[in-house]
Amino acid sequence: MAQSKRVEHVSTSTENTGANRIAGKGRLSPAKTVSFTFDGKTLTALEGDTLASALLAHGIHLVGRSFKYHRPRGILAAGPEEPNALIDISRDSARRQPNVRATVQTVYDGMIAKSQNRFPSLSFDVGVANDYLGRFIPAGFYYKTFMWPRKAWDKLYEPVIRSAAGLGIAPKEADPDHYASRFAHCDVLVVGSGAAGLTAASIAAKSGKNVIFVDENASFGGSLLSDSTSRIDGQSGQDWAKNKVTELAAMDNVTLLSRTTAFGYQSHNMVNLVEQITDHLAQPGSNLPRERMWQVRAKKVILATGAIERHLVFADNDRPGIMLASAAQTYLNQYGVTPGRSIGVYTACDSAWHAAFDLKKAGVSIVALIDCRETVNQDLINQANELGIKTMVNHAVTSTSGRLRINSMTVQPVNGENKTVIAVDCLLMSGGWTPSVHLFSQSRGRVKFDAERGIFLPDVYMEECTSVGSCNGTYDLSDAIAEAATATETALGDIGAKARKAKLPKVEDSPSMHGFLIGAAKGAGPDDFVKAFIDFQNDVTAKDIRLAVREGFQSIEHVKRYTTTGMATDQGKMSNMHGLAIAAETLDKPIPEVGLTTFRAPYTPVTFGAFVGxxxxxxxxxxxxxxxxxxAVDQGAVFEDVGNWKRAWYFPQAGEDMHAAVARECKQTREAAGIFDASTLGKIEVVGPDAVKFMNLMYTNPWDKLAVGRCRYGIMCREDGFIYDDGVVGRLSEERFHVTTTTGGAPRVLNMMExxxxxxxxxxxxWLTxxxxxWAVIGVQGPKAREIIEPLVEGIDLSSEGLPHMSVREGKICGVPTRLFRMSFTGETGFEINVHGDYGRSVWEAVWKRGAPLGMVPYGTEAMHVMRAEKGYIIVGQDTDGTVTPHDAAVDWAIGKKKTDFVGIRGLKRKDLVAEGRRQLVGLKTRQPDYVIEEGAQIVEDPNHPVPVPMIGFVTSSYWSESLGHSIAMGVIDNGHKRMGETVYVPMKDEVIAAEICSPVFYDPEGGRVNA
Amino acid sequence: MPNPARIHPLADRLSAGNGVILSPVESRERISLRADPTTAKALGTAIGLNLPTKPTGVTTKGNKSAFWIGPDEWLLIGPDNGSMAKALEKVGRQVYSATDISHRNTAITVSGAKAVEALNSGCPRDLSLDAFPVKSCSRTVLGKAEIILWRTGNQEFHVECWRSFSDYVWKFLVDATRSA
Incomplete structure (x- = not known):
């Protein structure tokens, strides 16, 4: 179906792709068309159009409403610097992305484009009221206005501001696309593919080194693609670029990545790239990732990121139909589209003259070319005269009119007042060029100001990189190529490559980029009450900057935050220099003293999907x-997350809730037996002649006298004396210990030991491993545990004499090797069968087959928690919180009193740690036996104490004990050990619970069962 | 009593397509060997392999291989018959630690024209043949999992990981293959 749809479009080449197409111009084939919708209206474009070029072809300039004032806005640029034309693009309801710049979005068949920040429609938007109220919405408006009353902020101001703020609406559905990531290394990374980048990539590639060459656009060539006059070695810029790219594409050592933006420059020459893979395709295969995030580590980075044209700051410079001169040149020369039919040009830079010449030669009327400079190169004036373009040098455009699109401009002499109103349907402007030093700045490089040309240039490099071409201020095409060649040869030399001296091509007829204006133009000065925008995306005007300075903001970083200029996704690509110049003028300081704000990554917005990968x-x-x-899954277990582990929490049978399941599991384990998966416990093998010495160091316990084949419960502290971890340790031989840790503590215990x-x-x-x-660990606990496993075990005497509580033997179970531990975390006779991982399931099933007829049940972590609490066994991290010493937790019996050293021994001697009355772990028995207190609840001495009630402790563990028929709890209480029998109170939401402090050992305090 | 069935953590898995073949490595004997580097020679002699002494080093004889993991750490991989452990037991009077990790680790063979691209989706190492030639190994990461990566051919790798991470590593490689 999809195929036939495309064919249909290709065949209907007579479709209307826009009245503003200029036959014979641009690189798109008129034979291939695609259709898309904009605000519900179906339009036809040429394959390869950007959304911006397609709309302009149809004479559509109005594409959005501005952020703050909701002013009608048009397409301003032709590249990623576009601040106005932020569009909502979708394929379907799930694949929708707001705030896409129309200038970089390739149109594909079926694309749905919608304008943003307007209600109810683009041409009639109620939010525009803000524009008329503009004088009441100055810089810092929110900071000033919504200060009082404080309470209104949460309920009124913030919700209203939030709903009015922001452009675009975030998608709500899950993103069905997938994203890829790639790490890569290369010798040379070249960013940007204009003449300088192509020269660098070509020389680097010929040296045989590995080269990654990226450009954010669909095609390589940079500004050469929009340049109609330059000849390089007798070829057009486009042909020269095309030949270079063909050459590079054929080389194995070169990776070419188009539609790929280098958006971040990290330390050690790590550059982040995002490659767009499907956003321009009508029918992307389901296997194609939408985007790929590259993390490239390059030996050398060559930045050929070009320059961005600036607008001019004059009254009402933001009407739809007003755009950058270079953008118009790109639309004409690349897409065969003219942005208007009677065009005015307002410039302070030679480059706009060339744009006017191109348009005029293509048959578009240039009604007037206004240049605010006192004098202009006579050659340009001569050319204009030859083409019949009216020029007005030393003049300025001081205002414009037209509601949804410009219809006239008012021109005045720079040094006079005489006004001329000229009808236009489009106004091109140029304030000169700003080198793109974003990536260089991200690499922590320092810039210096070139006052003669009004630009900041790379000065001090912090990374292995070099800047070439117009991002380095080298605007002349011939110079840029020469600079790229020299810099690349030097860079290659630095990394030990032999670069042959490249022969430089002959460059003719390249356009001039001379001349600039930064700051406010005529009619937008301190005394003019007009809206002259410096930052279109954030709706910041020249007077906002002046106001910020008058209100005391002197640092450009403060001015930026107060006015929001250069913030957000825009990152001041067009506005930075104007804002800075106006601030400097108002402060009466030279520009370098006011400084430049820091450029942040990403250079252009990057989707969350690309980061997630x-x-x-x-x-x-x-x-x-x-x-x-x-x-356990087959048995219907419910799982809980413990760190990254899935652990069986409880095993509900039909009709059982968690409470019933846990009660049954506990009861059955105590009456018959339970089987428990303890595989997640951390295990560390400590081996070597110094193993016992090391164990003595790491644990508070003494280990010298632990016999081979015996186990001991070990406590590990940090240097400060607080409990860090615990676990049972078995001695397998004089020089080999089998250490267990808590599930969550396994990695950090090993780290601390190492x-x-x-x-x-x-x-x-x-050594530690x-x-x-x-080992898979199968816990079998309960009075029938021995009976269950006995027939399966070979070579181990399981009797209480042969294998007493807290001992370990090596032997076989079901014919495979086992380390069999006699130990218990339930208080019952217990075994932990360690078998090799691959045999875990089979041995488990063998034990299950034996045990099930004898009444054995599987139990989960919840029943395990209950049973251990019944015995007063602590869980590190639940009953301890990093401020509990072994003494506080009543496990100080585990400290070797004669030991002279272990981790924490000094900490434990600190005055506050040996003080009386510390918060100590105790048992709690509620006065109402069936009331289960909430874990974490606060404990107080006197619930009738006036608020605030002093807190003397809190509940750490609390359960219903089916075996005991009443609830049990543990908690830490000030001086708890000496308060046995005292009553304390737990204030809950609706009632106050009285509880008696008791020993935490609730079940079988004599320990008869565990040794049975 | 019949021996219980041995179940491989990646039993029955296979993935092929888009230039990458993934297959689980069958059961092997694996030993984590820790020792002072001066002992390496004697230990190597015992198992019939010269233990590598340089980072990324791998030595192989027949179907036994030794991997340099750290200055005092080697991973030994051999046939699943316990022969290396037995051989090491016989090295008397030497100070070392040999710990069986045959079941702790498992492995996946990653091969094919896009094997490097699939691995580099989550592994930050430079896997060019110059930087990581055949017979190199490295303890590194794949996504969020620690792995030991061993290059067995220009387009073939052995990816070693802990058993509970193997499902993640496998699925990561399948996802990476899809967009390699």
Whole structure:
């Protein structure tokens, strides 16, 4: 279907692609058309048109309403600097993107374009009232007006401002496209493909080095593509560029990336690129990513980023139909489109003269060419005369008229008042050029001001990069090519490449870019009450800058933030120099003393999708599962996230809620047995002759006397004496320990251990290896645990004498090797069967097959939490929070009293840590036995104390205990250990709960069951 | 009692197309060997391999390979028969740590004309043949996962990762392949 639709369009070449097409101009084929809609109206464009060129071809200038005043705005530029023509572009309801610059969006068949920031329509917008109220909306308006009353801010001002602010509407649906990312290295990265960039890429490529060559536009060639006069070695600029690109494309060591913007320059020559892949295609294949984010590490970066033309600052310089002269030249020479039929030109720069000549030669009427400079090169005047263009040198345009499009301009002598009104349907302007030093500035390079030409130029480089061509102020085509050649040869020499001295091409008839004006033009001075815009996107006028300065803002950074000039996606591409010049004039300081604001990445807006890349859906983050995970899924387990792990939380049976499931799991485990997946516990193998010495250092416990085959519960502190982690450690041989850590603590415990080993004790002969995932761990707990596993185990005596509580043996289970631990986190007889990961599922199923008929149940982490709390076993991170010492947690029995050193020993001697009355862990028994307190609830001594009530602690763990028939809780309370039996209160929302402080060991305090 | 079934973490997976073939590497014996570099020679002799001594170094003999991971750390990969562990047990009087990680790690073979592009979607290393020639290895990252990358051919890599990360690494490579 799609294919036939395209064919149909190709065949109907007589379709109206716009009244402003100039036959024979531009590089687009008139045979290939596409159709799109703009604000619901179907229009036809040529394949390769940008949205801007397609609209202009149809005579449409009005494309948006301005940010603050809702003034009608037209297309101003032809490149990424476009501040006005921000359009909502979509393929379908999910693939919609607001704020796309019409000047860089290629039109494709079926594209839906909508204007923004207007209600109810583009030509009639109620928000325009702001324009008439403009004198009441000065710079800093929000800061000044919405100060008082304070309360109105949250309820009234902010919501209203927020709904009125911003351009475009963010899409609400999930983005169905996918995005790619790529890391790349190269010897030379060349950014920008004008004459300078092409020269650099060509020389670098011929040296054999790896070259990445990028340009943000659809075609390589930069300004050569819009240049109708230059001859390079006898060829047109376009042909010369095309030949260079063909040559480069054939070389294996060159990667050419068009539609690719270098938007960020990071340290160590890392440059971020975003490559647009499908945004110009009508039917992108579903496998194509929409965009690809490149992170390129280059040995040398050659910046050939060109220059951006500035507008002129005069009254009402923002009407639709007013645009940059170079933009008109691009629309004519690249797209075969004229922006008007009777065009005025207002300039301070030679380049606009060339634009006027091109248009005139194409048959477009240039009604007047106004240049505000005192004198202009006689050659230009002669050419204008030859072409019959009326010139008015030393004159200025001081106002314009026309509601939705310019219809006249008023011209005055620069030094006089005599007004001439001239009818036009389009006005081209040029205030000269601003070198694009954005990337250079991002690389932390420092610029210097060239007062003679009114430009900032790269001066001090901080990275391995060089700037060539007009971004370096070298405007003349011949000079730019020569500079690019020399700079590239030097750069290649720096990285050890042999570059042959390139023969420079002969350049003729290239246009001049001489002349400029920065700051306000005639009629927009301090005494003129007019709207002369310097920043179109942020609606900032010359008088806003002056007002900011008068109100005391002297730093350009402050002026920028107060007036919002150069902010947001615009980054001051056109406005920076004007704002700076006006601020400098008002401050009566030279420009370099006022300074230049910092350019921020990204150079142009980058989609979130490009940044996200592959990291969405399943790849948003790593999901770690154990070898037994699928078994639990099959059993209908509900999972919880613990770090990156999925752990079975509870196993509900039909009709059970979480409470019922957990109660059953606990009860059944205590009465028969439970099986639990403990594979996620961290495991570290500590091996070497100094292993025991190292264990003594890292843990508070003494390890020398731990016999081979025995286990010990270890506590690890930080240097400050607070608990960092805990776990059971088994000694497998004199020189080998099997250390376990908490699930979440595994990486940081290993890191801390390695840190001490590598930085403090590198001479110790001991090594650490993470074995967390080598072993799948099957916990079998309960009075029937031994009976269940006994027939499966070979070579290990499972009796209480042969394998007492807290011991470990190596042997076999189901015929595969195991490290079998006798230990318990439930208070019941317990085993933790460690088997190699690949056997985890099979051994689990074998144990399950044995245990299920004996009443064994699978239990999840919630039941595990309940059962351990019944025994008063702490969970690091739940019952401790980084301010709890072993003494506070009542595990100080785990500190080797005779030890002279371990991590934390000094911290534990600090005055405040040995002080009486610290906040200590205790058990809590509610007066109402069935009331389960909320975890995290505050504990107070006297609930009737006037507010604020002093808080003496909080609840850390709280559960319903099915086995005990009442709720249980733990908490930390000031001086808790000495307050056994005292009543404290937990104020909840609706009631106050009384609880008695008790021992945290609620279940089997004698420990008979665990040793059975 | 019959031996329980051994289940590979990436059992039954295969992905091919768009210039990249992904396939799980079968079970291997893997040992994390830690020792003072001066001991390397004796340990190497025991297992019949010269342990590499330089960063990115890999030595291979038959189907056994040793990878330089750090100044005192090697990864050994060999046939799934425990022979390397047995050989190392016989090295008496040497100070070292050999820990079995055969089940901790698993691996994926990534091959094809676009293998480098797929890997460079998430791996920041320079994978040009000059910078990372055949028989190089590196502990690096792929997306959010740590991997050990071993170049086995101009267009073939062995990607080693921990077992619980293997699902992520596999899916990342499939996604990367799609847009390589």
């Amino acid at each position: 592959h990291a969405k859906g399943d790849l948003f983050d790593v999901t770690r599962t154990t070898p037994m995970h699928e078994w 840190d001490y080993l590598q930085t403090e004790f590198p001479e110790w002969k001991v 993470s074995t967390s995932e080598q």
